[in-house]
Amino acid sequence: MAAKETPSSREHWDKLIRLIELAKKSRTLSNTMRHGKPSEVVAALRDQVGLSGEEVAMILDDLELIADRGSVKWWSPLG
Amino acid sequence: MGALKLPSNPRATWLFAEVDSRYQAFCARLPESLGRMARLRRTYLGSPSDELFKGIADLNPVLAGTPWMFWEQLERLNDAQFLTIAEGGALFVLASILLDHIIDRQADQPEAATLLHQALHTRGIECLRAALPASSSFWAHFERLSADHLAGLAAELDAQADPSCMREETFIRMAHGKVSPIVVTLAALAEASGQPGILPHMEASLKHIAVASQLLDDIGDWQEDMHAGHVTYFLTQVPPYRNSQAMPAHDVEAVGAAIDADWLDVDYLNVTLDWLKKSVEAARGLACPGWLEYVEGYRQLTDEHLTVAVARHLVRVLRPIVAGSAS
Numbered sequence: 001m002a003a004k005e006t007p008s009s010r011e012h013w014d015k016l017i018r019l020i021e022l023a024k025k026s027r028t029l030s031n032t033m034r035h036g037k038p039s040e041v042v043a044a045l046r047d048q049v050g051l052s053g054e055e056v057a058m059i060l061d062d063l064e065l066i067a068d069r070g071s072v073k074w075w076s077p078l079g
Numbered sequence: 080m081g082a083l084k085l086p087s088n089p090r091a092t093w094l095f096a097e098v099d100s101r102y103q104a105f106c107a108r109l110p111e112s113l114g115r116m117a118r119l120r121r122t123y124l125g126s127p128s129d130e131l132f133k134g135i136a137d138l139n140p141v142l143a144g145t146p147w148m149f150w151e152q153l154e155r156l157n158d159a160q161f162l163t164i165a166e167g168g169a170l171f172v173l174a175s176i177l178l179d180h181i182i183d184r185q186a187d188q189p190e191a192a193t194l195l196h197q198a199l200h201t202r203g204i205e206c207l208r209a210a211l212p213a214s215s216s217f218w219a220h221f222e223r224l225s226a227d228h229l230a231g232l233a234a235e236l237d238a239q240a241d242p243s244c245m246r247e248e249t250f251i252r253m254a255h256g257k258v259s260p261i262v263v264t265l266a267a268l269a270e271a272s273g274q275p276g277i278l279p280h281m282e283a284s285l286k287h288i289a290v291a292s293q294l295l296d297d298i299g300d301w302q303e304d305m306h307a308g309h310v311t312y313f314l315t316q317v318p319p320y321r322n323s324q325a326m327p328a329h330d331v332e333a334v335g336a337a338i339d340a341d342w343l344d345v346d347y348l349n350v351t352l353d354w355l356k357k358s359v360e361a362a363r364g365l366a367c368p369g370w371l372e373y374v375e376g377y378r379q380l381t382d383e384h385l386t387v388a389v390a391r392h393l394v395r396v397l398r399p400i401v402a403g404s405a406s
Contacts, residue, residue: 023389024345033393034342038400057401060394067391078141078258078292 016059019049020066083140086150086369094161095147099134101166105202113195121187122195123176135169140373141288142176143169145265148373149281151366156272160210164271167206168264174199175228175260182232207267217270220278224259224266231256242310242320250312251290258289283361288374291354295381298347301338302331313347342392348385355381 022029032044045051051059085091106117116122120130120137135143146153146165153161177186177196186192211217231253238245238253262282269278297304297313304311314320317337338344355378362370 019393020386020389023393024349024385030342030345033396034340038403041396041400053401053404056397057404060397060401063390063397064394067387067394069387078139078289 012055012059013062015049015051015055016062019045019051019059020063022049083136083144083147084369084372085147088150088154090158091147091150091154094158094165095136095144097162098143098165098169099136101162102134102169105170109195109198113191113198116188116191116195117199122192123173125180125185138176141261141285142172143264145261145281145285145370146268148370149265149268149365149367150369152274152277152281153268153272156268160271161268163206163210164264164267167203167210168261168267169203170199170206171203171263172260174203175257178232179257182236207263210271211267215270216275217267220266220270221263224263227252228256228259231259239310242315245310245312245315247312250293254289254293255286257293258285261285277365280361280365281367284358284370284374287354287358287361288377291351291358291377291381294347294351294354295377295384298344298351299384301334305331305334313343316343316347339392339395342388344388345385345392348381348388351381352378352385 023033024030026048029044029048032040036044042053042056045056046053085095106114108114109117118132120126120132121128123132123138138144140148143165146161146168156164174196177192177199180186181189181192181196207217207221234244234249234253234256238249262285265281265285266278269275269281294313297311301311301313303309304314314334317334318341320334355374358374359371359378362374
Protein backbone atom coordinates (compact mmCIF):
# COMPACT_ATOMS: atom_id res chain seq x y z
CA MET A 1 0.00 0.00 0.00
CA ALA A 2 1.41 3.40 -0.92
CA ALA A 3 2.29 6.03 1.63
CA LYS A 4 -0.48 8.30 2.79
CA GLU A 5 -0.72 11.39 0.62
CA THR A 6 -3.18 13.61 2.52
CA PRO A 7 -3.06 14.59 6.16
CA SER A 8 -5.85 12.50 7.70
CA SER A 9 -5.05 10.85 10.99
CA ARG A 10 -3.27 7.52 11.30
CA GLU A 11 -6.42 5.99 12.76
CA HIS A 12 -8.49 7.01 9.76
CA TRP A 13 -5.84 5.70 7.40
CA ASP A 14 -5.84 2.34 9.20
CA LYS A 15 -9.61 2.19 8.92
CA LEU A 16 -9.44 3.04 5.23
CA ILE A 17 -7.00 0.18 4.63
CA ARG A 18 -9.19 -2.13 6.70
CA LEU A 19 -12.21 -1.09 4.61
CA ILE A 20 -10.41 -1.84 1.33
CA GLU A 21 -9.06 -5.18 2.53
CA LEU A 22 -12.48 -6.22 3.87
CA ALA A 23 -14.21 -5.14 0.66
CA LYS A 24 -11.68 -7.25 -1.27
CA LYS A 25 -12.15 -10.36 0.81
CA SER A 26 -15.46 -10.27 2.68
CA ARG A 27 -18.39 -11.27 0.54
CA THR A 28 -20.82 -9.90 3.14
CA LEU A 29 -19.38 -6.38 3.21
CA SER A 30 -18.73 -6.40 -0.50
CA ASN A 31 -22.35 -7.39 -1.25
CA THR A 32 -23.68 -4.63 0.99
CA MET A 33 -21.46 -2.09 -0.75
CA ARG A 34 -22.63 -3.34 -4.15
CA HIS A 35 -26.34 -3.66 -3.60
CA GLY A 36 -27.22 -2.22 -0.16
CA LYS A 37 -29.39 0.81 0.53
CA PRO A 38 -27.47 3.86 1.83
CA SER A 39 -28.62 3.15 5.40
CA GLU A 40 -27.37 -0.47 5.12
CA VAL A 41 -24.04 0.72 3.74
CA VAL A 42 -23.60 3.19 6.61
CA ALA A 43 -24.52 0.49 9.16
CA ALA A 44 -22.10 -2.02 7.61
CA LEU A 45 -19.26 0.49 7.65
CA ARG A 46 -19.98 1.30 11.29
CA ASP A 47 -20.36 -2.33 12.44
CA GLN A 48 -17.71 -4.06 10.33
CA VAL A 49 -15.05 -1.39 9.88
CA GLY A 50 -15.74 0.93 12.82
CA LEU A 51 -16.24 3.94 10.54
CA SER A 52 -18.70 6.62 11.58
CA GLY A 53 -20.52 8.71 8.96
CA GLU A 54 -18.18 11.63 9.67
CA GLU A 55 -15.12 9.44 9.27
CA VAL A 56 -16.39 8.16 5.92
CA ALA A 57 -16.48 11.76 4.70
CA MET A 58 -12.94 12.25 6.00
CA ILE A 59 -11.43 9.25 4.24
CA LEU A 60 -13.09 9.82 0.86
CA ASP A 61 -10.28 11.96 -0.55
CA ASP A 62 -7.65 9.39 0.38
CA LEU A 63 -9.82 6.67 -1.12
CA GLU A 64 -10.06 8.70 -4.31
CA LEU A 65 -6.27 9.03 -4.49
CA ILE A 66 -5.95 5.25 -4.36
CA ALA A 67 -8.70 4.82 -6.95
CA ASP A 68 -6.91 7.21 -9.30
CA ARG A 69 -3.54 5.52 -9.18
CA GLY A 70 -2.57 5.56 -12.82
CA SER A 71 0.80 3.95 -12.28
CA VAL A 72 -0.49 0.42 -12.02
CA LYS A 73 0.21 -0.94 -15.47
CA TRP A 74 -1.76 -3.88 -16.80
CA TRP A 75 1.21 -6.15 -17.34
CA SER A 76 0.18 -9.66 -18.04
CA PRO A 77 2.35 -12.64 -17.08
CA LEU A 78 2.30 -14.03 -20.62
CA GLY A 79 1.58 -10.89 -22.58
CA MET B 80 7.84 -6.17 -13.79
CA GLY B 81 7.99 -8.46 -16.78
CA ALA B 82 11.74 -8.67 -17.43
CA LEU B 83 13.61 -11.95 -17.21
CA LYS B 84 15.88 -12.09 -14.19
CA LEU B 85 18.62 -14.49 -15.19
CA PRO B 86 20.07 -16.70 -12.45
CA SER B 87 23.30 -15.17 -11.11
CA ASN B 88 25.39 -17.80 -12.78
CA PRO B 89 27.84 -17.12 -15.64
CA ARG B 90 26.91 -20.37 -17.37
CA ALA B 91 23.22 -19.40 -17.38
CA THR B 92 24.11 -15.99 -18.84
CA TRP B 93 26.31 -17.54 -21.52
CA LEU B 94 23.66 -20.07 -22.52
CA PHE B 95 21.06 -17.32 -22.80
CA ALA B 96 23.31 -15.22 -25.06
CA GLU B 97 24.11 -18.31 -27.11
CA VAL B 98 20.42 -19.00 -27.84
CA ASP B 99 20.11 -15.40 -29.03
CA SER B 100 23.09 -15.78 -31.34
CA ARG B 101 21.60 -19.03 -32.69
CA TYR B 102 18.43 -17.09 -33.45
CA GLN B 103 20.48 -14.55 -35.42
CA ALA B 104 22.13 -17.42 -37.31
CA PHE B 105 18.66 -18.82 -38.08
CA CYS B 106 17.59 -15.40 -39.44
CA ALA B 107 20.71 -15.23 -41.61
CA ARG B 108 19.83 -18.55 -43.27
CA LEU B 109 16.31 -17.43 -44.21
CA PRO B 110 15.46 -15.95 -47.62
CA GLU B 111 16.27 -12.25 -47.42
CA SER B 112 12.75 -10.86 -47.02
CA LEU B 113 11.83 -13.40 -44.33
CA GLY B 114 15.13 -12.78 -42.55
CA ARG B 115 14.30 -9.08 -42.49
CA MET B 116 10.87 -9.84 -41.08
CA ALA B 117 12.34 -12.15 -38.42
CA ARG B 118 14.61 -9.33 -37.23
CA LEU B 119 11.80 -6.84 -36.70
CA ARG B 120 10.28 -6.35 -33.28
CA ARG B 121 6.80 -5.79 -34.65
CA THR B 122 6.75 -9.27 -36.19
CA TYR B 123 6.41 -10.78 -32.72
CA LEU B 124 5.48 -7.88 -30.47
CA GLY B 125 3.10 -5.90 -32.64
CA SER B 126 4.90 -2.60 -32.02
CA PRO B 127 4.20 -0.24 -34.93
CA SER B 128 7.81 0.90 -35.43
CA ASP B 129 10.72 -0.55 -37.40
CA GLU B 130 12.68 -1.28 -34.24
CA LEU B 131 14.86 -4.35 -34.38
CA PHE B 132 13.90 -7.47 -32.44
CA LYS B 133 16.50 -7.80 -29.72
CA GLY B 134 16.11 -11.55 -29.46
CA ILE B 135 14.45 -13.71 -26.85
CA ALA B 136 15.25 -11.17 -24.11
CA ASP B 137 12.77 -8.88 -25.87
CA LEU B 138 9.91 -11.29 -25.23
CA ASN B 139 7.94 -11.82 -22.08
CA PRO B 140 10.20 -14.13 -20.03
CA VAL B 141 7.65 -16.92 -19.87
CA LEU B 142 7.62 -17.27 -23.65
CA ALA B 143 11.21 -18.36 -24.28
CA GLY B 144 12.87 -17.86 -20.91
CA THR B 145 11.35 -20.77 -18.96
CA PRO B 146 14.55 -22.88 -19.16
CA TRP B 147 16.19 -20.13 -17.08
CA MET B 148 13.19 -19.60 -14.80
CA PHE B 149 13.45 -23.29 -13.79
CA TRP B 150 17.27 -23.16 -13.95
CA GLU B 151 18.05 -24.88 -10.62
CA GLN B 152 15.93 -27.81 -11.74
CA LEU B 153 17.42 -28.06 -15.22
CA GLU B 154 21.06 -26.94 -14.97
CA ARG B 155 22.22 -30.58 -14.78
CA LEU B 156 21.79 -30.79 -18.59
CA ASN B 157 25.01 -30.38 -20.54
CA ASP B 158 25.50 -27.28 -22.67
CA ALA B 159 24.73 -28.98 -25.99
CA GLN B 160 21.47 -30.55 -24.78
CA PHE B 161 20.33 -27.44 -22.97
CA LEU B 162 21.07 -25.18 -25.94
CA THR B 163 19.52 -27.40 -28.59
CA ILE B 164 16.28 -27.71 -26.61
CA ALA B 165 16.20 -24.04 -25.58
CA GLU B 166 16.75 -23.00 -29.21
CA GLY B 167 14.13 -25.43 -30.52
CA GLY B 168 11.68 -24.38 -27.83
CA ALA B 169 12.23 -20.68 -28.52
CA LEU B 170 11.65 -21.12 -32.27
CA PHE B 171 8.60 -23.30 -31.63
CA VAL B 172 7.15 -20.61 -29.33
CA LEU B 173 7.96 -17.81 -31.78
CA ALA B 174 6.12 -19.83 -34.45
CA SER B 175 3.09 -20.03 -32.16
CA ILE B 176 3.18 -16.23 -31.57
CA LEU B 177 3.15 -15.67 -35.33
CA LEU B 178 0.30 -18.14 -35.72
CA ASP B 179 -1.68 -16.18 -33.13
CA HIS B 180 -1.09 -12.96 -35.09
CA ILE B 181 -2.11 -14.61 -38.36
CA ILE B 182 -5.31 -16.03 -36.84
CA ASP B 183 -6.16 -12.74 -35.13
CA ARG B 184 -5.53 -10.94 -38.45
CA GLN B 185 -2.93 -8.80 -36.74
CA ALA B 186 0.01 -10.04 -38.81
CA ASP B 187 1.68 -7.26 -40.73
CA GLN B 188 2.10 -9.26 -43.94
CA PRO B 189 0.04 -12.43 -43.45
CA GLU B 190 1.46 -14.31 -46.45
CA ALA B 191 5.09 -13.73 -45.46
CA ALA B 192 4.20 -14.34 -41.79
CA THR B 193 2.81 -17.74 -42.78
CA LEU B 194 6.10 -18.63 -44.46
CA LEU B 195 8.14 -17.42 -41.50
CA HIS B 196 5.86 -19.42 -39.21
CA GLN B 197 6.64 -22.54 -41.23
CA ALA B 198 10.38 -21.88 -41.09
CA LEU B 199 10.31 -21.33 -37.32
CA HIS B 200 8.11 -24.36 -36.68
CA THR B 201 10.18 -26.67 -38.88
CA ARG B 202 13.52 -25.57 -37.41
CA GLY B 203 12.09 -25.79 -33.88
CA ILE B 204 11.08 -29.40 -34.38
CA GLU B 205 14.45 -30.20 -36.04
CA CYS B 206 16.20 -29.03 -32.87
CA LEU B 207 13.91 -31.08 -30.63
CA ARG B 208 14.51 -34.15 -32.86
CA ALA B 209 18.24 -33.61 -32.55
CA ALA B 210 18.00 -33.50 -28.77
CA LEU B 211 15.55 -36.32 -28.11
CA PRO B 212 15.45 -39.76 -29.75
CA ALA B 213 12.25 -41.01 -31.38
CA SER B 214 11.90 -43.50 -28.51
CA SER B 215 11.74 -40.74 -25.89
CA SER B 216 8.45 -40.36 -24.08
CA PHE B 217 8.82 -36.65 -24.84
CA TRP B 218 7.15 -37.26 -28.20
CA ALA B 219 3.94 -38.44 -26.55
CA HIS B 220 3.89 -35.16 -24.63
CA PHE B 221 4.66 -33.31 -27.85
CA GLU B 222 1.63 -34.89 -29.55
CA ARG B 223 -0.61 -34.21 -26.56
CA LEU B 224 0.51 -30.60 -26.21
CA SER B 225 0.28 -29.94 -29.94
CA ALA B 226 -3.31 -31.26 -29.86
CA ASP B 227 -4.05 -28.95 -26.88
CA HIS B 228 -2.59 -26.02 -28.82
CA LEU B 229 -4.75 -26.75 -31.84
CA ALA B 230 -7.87 -27.29 -29.71
CA GLY B 231 -7.29 -23.97 -27.95
CA LEU B 232 -6.88 -22.05 -31.20
CA ALA B 233 -9.94 -23.72 -32.72
CA ALA B 234 -11.99 -22.91 -29.59
CA GLU B 235 -10.88 -19.28 -29.91
CA LEU B 236 -12.01 -19.15 -33.55
CA ASP B 237 -15.35 -20.77 -32.64
CA ALA B 238 -15.93 -18.28 -29.82
CA GLN B 239 -15.15 -15.31 -32.07
CA ALA B 240 -17.72 -16.57 -34.57
CA ASP B 241 -20.31 -17.45 -31.92
CA PRO B 242 -19.85 -15.85 -28.46
CA SER B 243 -22.25 -18.35 -26.89
CA CYS B 244 -19.38 -20.90 -27.24
CA MET B 245 -17.36 -18.83 -24.75
CA ARG B 246 -18.00 -20.76 -21.54
CA GLU B 247 -15.62 -21.11 -18.62
CA GLU B 248 -14.31 -24.49 -19.81
CA THR B 249 -13.77 -23.08 -23.33
CA PHE B 250 -11.87 -20.14 -21.88
CA ILE B 251 -9.66 -22.46 -19.83
CA ARG B 252 -9.03 -24.69 -22.88
CA MET B 253 -8.02 -21.61 -24.87
CA ALA B 254 -5.60 -20.43 -22.18
CA HIS B 255 -4.11 -23.92 -21.81
CA GLY B 256 -3.74 -24.18 -25.58
CA LYS B 257 -1.89 -20.89 -25.75
CA VAL B 258 0.71 -22.01 -23.22
CA SER B 259 1.16 -25.52 -24.69
CA PRO B 260 4.09 -24.59 -26.99
CA ILE B 261 5.92 -23.27 -23.92
CA VAL B 262 5.21 -26.48 -22.03
CA VAL B 263 6.73 -28.39 -24.99
CA THR B 264 10.12 -26.82 -24.14
CA LEU B 265 9.79 -27.79 -20.49
CA ALA B 266 8.68 -31.33 -21.41
CA ALA B 267 11.80 -31.71 -23.56
CA LEU B 268 14.06 -30.40 -20.81
CA ALA B 269 12.42 -32.60 -18.17
CA GLU B 270 12.79 -35.73 -20.33
CA ALA B 271 16.34 -34.95 -21.46
CA SER B 272 17.44 -34.32 -17.87
CA GLY B 273 15.96 -37.63 -16.72
CA GLN B 274 13.33 -35.95 -14.55
CA PRO B 275 9.97 -36.81 -16.12
CA GLY B 276 8.35 -36.43 -12.70
CA ILE B 277 8.84 -32.66 -12.63
CA LEU B 278 6.84 -32.05 -15.81
CA PRO B 279 3.31 -32.33 -14.29
CA HIS B 280 4.24 -29.69 -11.70
CA MET B 281 5.78 -27.28 -14.22
CA GLU B 282 2.94 -27.87 -16.66
CA ALA B 283 0.24 -27.25 -14.04
CA SER B 284 2.00 -24.10 -12.86
CA LEU B 285 2.27 -22.78 -16.44
CA LYS B 286 -1.35 -23.65 -17.24
CA HIS B 287 -2.65 -21.91 -14.12
CA ILE B 288 -0.66 -18.75 -14.85
CA ALA B 289 -1.92 -18.87 -18.45
CA VAL B 290 -5.53 -18.69 -17.25
CA ALA B 291 -4.63 -15.86 -14.84
CA SER B 292 -2.77 -14.04 -17.60
CA GLN B 293 -5.67 -14.23 -20.04
CA LEU B 294 -8.13 -13.02 -17.40
CA LEU B 295 -5.86 -10.13 -16.44
CA ASP B 296 -5.57 -9.16 -20.12
CA ASP B 297 -9.33 -9.35 -20.61
CA ILE B 298 -10.15 -7.29 -17.50
CA GLY B 299 -7.55 -4.63 -18.34
CA ASP B 300 -8.39 -4.40 -22.05
CA TRP B 301 -12.16 -4.79 -22.06
CA GLN B 302 -12.76 -1.41 -23.73
CA GLU B 303 -10.21 -2.06 -26.50
CA ASP B 304 -11.67 -5.55 -26.97
CA MET B 305 -15.15 -4.07 -27.36
CA HIS B 306 -13.95 -1.53 -29.91
CA ALA B 307 -12.22 -4.31 -31.85
CA GLY B 308 -15.30 -6.58 -31.60
CA HIS B 309 -13.06 -9.14 -29.90
CA VAL B 310 -15.01 -11.68 -27.83
CA THR B 311 -13.48 -12.38 -24.42
CA TYR B 312 -14.64 -14.50 -21.53
CA PHE B 313 -14.78 -11.44 -19.25
CA LEU B 314 -17.05 -9.54 -21.66
CA THR B 315 -19.39 -12.51 -21.97
CA GLN B 316 -19.83 -12.38 -18.17
CA VAL B 317 -21.25 -8.84 -18.24
CA PRO B 318 -24.97 -9.34 -17.38
CA PRO B 319 -26.72 -7.84 -20.42
CA TYR B 320 -24.58 -9.94 -22.74
CA ARG B 321 -24.26 -13.12 -20.71
CA ASN B 322 -25.21 -16.09 -22.89
CA SER B 323 -26.00 -13.80 -25.78
CA GLN B 324 -25.45 -14.97 -29.33
CA ALA B 325 -23.85 -11.76 -30.49
CA MET B 326 -21.33 -9.43 -28.97
CA PRO B 327 -22.75 -6.17 -27.72
CA ALA B 328 -22.84 -3.16 -29.95
CA HIS B 329 -20.00 -0.79 -29.16
CA ASP B 330 -21.78 0.72 -26.20
CA VAL B 331 -18.80 1.02 -23.88
CA GLU B 332 -20.71 3.19 -21.42
CA ALA B 333 -23.46 0.63 -20.89
CA VAL B 334 -20.96 -2.19 -20.41
CA GLY B 335 -18.92 -0.04 -18.01
CA ALA B 336 -22.06 0.65 -15.99
CA ALA B 337 -22.90 -3.07 -15.88
CA ILE B 338 -19.35 -3.93 -14.73
CA ASP B 339 -19.59 -1.24 -12.04
CA ALA B 340 -23.05 -2.31 -10.84
CA ASP B 341 -21.84 -5.84 -10.06
CA TRP B 342 -18.16 -5.02 -9.33
CA LEU B 343 -17.33 -7.60 -11.98
CA ASP B 344 -13.72 -6.43 -12.25
CA VAL B 345 -13.32 -7.10 -8.52
CA ASP B 346 -14.82 -10.58 -8.83
CA TYR B 347 -12.61 -11.55 -11.75
CA LEU B 348 -9.46 -10.05 -10.25
CA ASN B 349 -10.17 -12.29 -7.25
CA VAL B 350 -10.53 -15.24 -9.64
CA THR B 351 -7.19 -14.21 -11.22
CA LEU B 352 -5.57 -14.21 -7.78
CA ASP B 353 -6.89 -17.74 -7.17
CA TRP B 354 -5.27 -18.98 -10.40
CA LEU B 355 -1.96 -17.31 -9.48
CA LYS B 356 -2.07 -18.96 -6.06
CA LYS B 357 -2.67 -22.32 -7.76
CA SER B 358 0.30 -21.62 -10.03
CA VAL B 359 2.57 -21.09 -7.02
CA GLU B 360 1.21 -24.16 -5.23
CA ALA B 361 1.79 -26.40 -8.26
CA ALA B 362 5.49 -25.47 -8.42
CA ARG B 363 6.18 -25.32 -4.71
CA GLY B 364 7.93 -28.71 -4.58
CA LEU B 365 10.38 -27.76 -7.35
CA ALA B 366 13.70 -25.96 -7.12
CA CYS B 367 12.66 -22.85 -9.04
CA PRO B 368 13.10 -19.66 -6.99
CA GLY B 369 13.15 -17.53 -10.16
CA TRP B 370 9.80 -18.86 -11.32
CA LEU B 371 8.18 -18.53 -7.89
CA GLU B 372 9.43 -14.95 -7.62
CA TYR B 373 8.00 -14.19 -11.05
CA VAL B 374 4.54 -15.57 -10.22
CA GLU B 375 4.58 -13.86 -6.81
CA GLY B 376 5.36 -10.55 -8.58
CA TYR B 377 2.21 -10.93 -10.64
CA ARG B 378 0.21 -11.93 -7.59
CA GLN B 379 1.25 -8.66 -5.94
CA LEU B 380 0.49 -6.68 -9.08
CA THR B 381 -2.96 -8.26 -9.39
CA ASP B 382 -3.62 -7.49 -5.72
CA GLU B 383 -2.69 -3.87 -6.43
CA HIS B 384 -5.16 -3.80 -9.35
CA LEU B 385 -7.76 -5.20 -6.96
CA THR B 386 -7.03 -2.45 -4.41
CA VAL B 387 -7.48 0.24 -7.06
CA ALA B 388 -10.69 -1.35 -8.38
CA VAL B 389 -12.21 -1.69 -4.90
CA ALA B 390 -11.26 1.90 -4.02
CA ARG B 391 -12.87 3.14 -7.25
CA HIS B 392 -16.13 1.33 -6.49
CA LEU B 393 -16.14 2.51 -2.86
CA VAL B 394 -15.74 6.13 -3.96
CA ARG B 395 -18.59 5.66 -6.42
CA VAL B 396 -20.85 4.20 -3.72
CA LEU B 397 -19.86 6.47 -0.82
CA ARG B 398 -19.69 9.91 -2.53
CA PRO B 399 -23.48 10.20 -3.02
CA ILE B 400 -24.16 8.90 0.50
CA VAL B 401 -21.81 11.47 2.04
CA ALA B 402 -23.26 14.22 -0.19
CA GLY B 403 -26.79 13.16 0.78
CA SER B 404 -26.10 13.23 4.50
CA ALA B 405 -24.43 16.65 4.22
CA SER B 406 -27.31 18.26 2.35
